[in-house]
Amino acid sequence: MPDRLSPRTPTEVPASDLVFTAAVGRRARMVSWLAYQQMAADVAGQIRRAHPGAVTLVGILQGGWITAQSLADLLPAATVLAAAARRRGERTDGLELLAAADGLLAPGTPPQDQPLIVVDEVVDSGRTARFFLDHLAPYEPQLACLAASDTADPSPHFTAWSMSDLPALVLPWRVLRDADQMAACLLAAGPLTTTQLDERLRDLGHDIDLDLLERRLDHLAARDRLHRDGDLWRLPGGPDAR
Incomplete structure (x- = not known):
């Protein structure tokens, strides 16, 4: 095996090739x-x-x-x-x-x-x-x-x-970073309140501050990734959408 890694190889690629972005509509x-x-x-x-x-x-x-x-x-x-x-x-x-x-x-x-x-x-x-x-x-x-x-x-x-x-x-360390996919998973069956979402997350082993979770949901709503009806969060076009 080599003593040191060669500093350059002929396999350089566009940097965008190394960035994963989930396709729109891909299930999570x-x-x-x-x-x-x-x-x-x-x-x-x-x-x-x-x-x-x-x-x-x-x-x-x-x-x-x-x-x-x-x-x-x-x-x-x-x-x-x-x-x-x-x-x-x-x-x-x-x-x-x-x-x-x-x-x-x-x-x-x-x-x-x-x-x-x-x-x-x-x-x-x-x-x-x-x-x-x-x-x-x-x-x-x-x-x-x-x-x-x-x-x-x-x-x-x-x-x-x-x-x-x-x-x-x-994955567990990406729950807030991938909040849109997290919400898509948890709200797929129908609308939930913030407290109910928190309960689902706790069932999965996540103990997230309720205020932090609420802020992240508000951020998704501002981007039109979620809709809020009173206390309920729902997916655009999801079950019970109005």
Whole structure:
């Protein structure tokens, strides 16, 4: 394996290729904290069976970095690095590997003679995964994720879920960031009050300040992503829409 990652490779792509945006109308699915923990345990078990010794987990910032940290909790001998694409104008300009210690980020280098596994939260088309795998090709990397489309190219070596109609997953740390998809999931069956939405979120393991939740719902309403009738929130064009 190489001592250092080559600073440039011929696989630079438009930066927009690495940005995932859920298509309009794509169904969404919320993932509870419990389900997330079960998915991480499944993936970690697959990695452990394939590689009984230490491995290097390279988490793609940001979601893949979070997932890699969760996997490392279950693979205590693992080394964890973060990976991010450098950007020059509208195109990528190589790859940055980072190591974290005592709250500080520094340039990172994978240890010698450890299997290297690129980690992302979800692999949909595979474009993002391909970029990182290509840049890390000297390390003969494998790919791990929580969920993947069964048409993804490349397909992951380790995953908990593989499905033909992969929904836009609202993972636990994205509940507020992906509030429009969260609301679409929770209001799909009909209108709810803020308190009822809070109860549904608590059932999924989320303890969100009620005022913060209300502000996020108001923000969605201001963008016409939700409608409010008295105390009830409803989806535009959804059940009981007026």
